[in-house]
Amino acid sequence: MSRPLRVLYEGALYHVIVRGNNKQNIFLDDKDRRGFLDWLEDAVKLHNLVVHAYCLMDNHFHLLIETPDANLSTAMRDLNGNYTQWFHARHGGVGHLFQGRYKAFIIEKEAYLLAVARYIVLNAVRAGFVDHPRKWKWCSYNATAGTATAPSWLNVDWLLGNFDDDRSRTREKSVSTFCDGWNRRS
Secondary structure, eight states: OOOOOOOOOTTEEEEEEEEBGGGOOSOOSHHHHHHHHHHHHHHHHHHTOEEEEEEEOSSEEEEEEEETTSOHHHHHHHHHHHHHHHHHHHHTOOSOOBOSSOEEEEOOHHHHHHHHHHHHHTHHHHTTSOSSGGGOTTBSHHHHHTSSOOOTTBOOHHHHHTTOSSHHHHHHHHHHHHHTTOOTTO
């Protein structure tokens, strides 16, 4: 039985999840995470992607990604393939790094956007790595909250625009939306 086709269309918004093969770590240290973000930047430029949120864990990563050109499959092939080759060259590994196909859930912009963005940046909190997402430097929370400079490939404006037109009120609302009242089960 063949696997189902991906739903790809211009302007689609996806929550992408990629896990390590056999639940193994895909990031062994901060240099791996920086290297992955460099490969992500390359994929954004090459494939005209828009990244709205991200979180890098030890054995998986999450992306909130928009595809103006309906090209998620080729973009993920390049991102995962390039990172795998780089990772194996650095650590002396061979074979599969990632577990099967990446998961990509289509997000309705208005209905689920903020819930998915919140879920992504709270991933390290739920895993018990930190007690607040501002303490996990491998997610987009600080860039969205305005406490760190956003990388050139991360689009925080569109996500913030869903809170308020005024930039200062937007930052305040985004911080409270992402963090106030959360718990490890939310």
